[in-house]
Amino acid sequence: MTLATDRWPAFAERSAGGRPGSGVLVVWRLELAKLRGQFRVRAIAAGCLVVPFLAVVGLNLQNSTPGDTPFGQWVHASGFAIPMVILGFGAQWLLPVLAAVVAGDIFSSEDHFGTWKTILTRSRSRGQLFAGKFLAAATFAASAVVLLTATDLVAGLLAGTQPVVGLSGQLVPAGHAAGLVVASWASELPPVLGFTSVAVMLSVVSRNSVVGIGGPALIALVLQIVTLISLPAWGQMALLSTPFMAWHGFWVHPAFYGPFLAGLVTCAGWFVICAGVAWLVFRRRTIGAA
Secondary structure, eight states: OHHHHHTHHHHHHHHOTTOTTHHHHHHHHHHHHHHHTOHHHHHHHHHHHHHHHHHHHHHHHOSSOOTTSTTGGGTTTOTTHHHHHHHHHHTTTHHHHHHHHHHTTTTHHHHHHTOHHHHHTSSSOHHHHHHHHHHHHHHHHHHHHHHHHHHHHHHHHHHOOOOEEOTTSOEEOHHHHHHHHHHHHHTTHHHHHHHHHHHHHHHHHHOOHHHHHHHHHHHHHHHHHHTTSOOOHHHHHHSTTGGGGGGGGGGSSSOOOHHHHHHHHHHHHHHHHHHHHHHHHHHHOOTTOO
């Protein structure tokens, strides 16, 4: 951390160029450079590349099928069912954690190492620093989803390209199924960014990486429990966990996109509120305070 902080002035001078908004891009690029050097980020990237193929091997070695999840009964019949089974298992558990791994630590780590005073007295404003760090956290979360989407689809294609049965019993041809797999995983981006915003807020407010990373996972668990309660439709749609399941509407005939569109509004609300709280706290923070 100290080394990265020491590089800040030279990096800023080479990259700023005097363009409007360039300060945010400087911070963003610096934070991405720091992330690329972290072991946990490299380990997560390696996991995103390897785990889908291990899942294919594991499913093929089993005679039984995970019939308690959508598409589970079709994993031996079509490779397109495999990325959807992985999505069904991982959407509401794995993705919030992936969103928080960087976002929950990117601010609080500066508190841990005591580097805020040094960074904030240099050439970037507090607003530029906040926006650049937030953008870096969102970039990591989105990149993890994109990488998982690609590797899941490739793993499924290697397992077989037979048509798959949709959620309403219709046969989905291979070409259309591939598009639906990509669309389904892409629909996870809004709630992932929502949880990124939650993690940033917890990181800023608590100044503790354990809270910033573990908090979103706990919130995801609580929201899962809340979904078991008979809530009115508006209450169910207000939960940040609900948009993770919007892809179900893509796989029926005729397809419906109402839950996905409603989920966009929900995720935008969570994102704006949590980011706003994080910024208000960060803007008013006394530098050097414990």
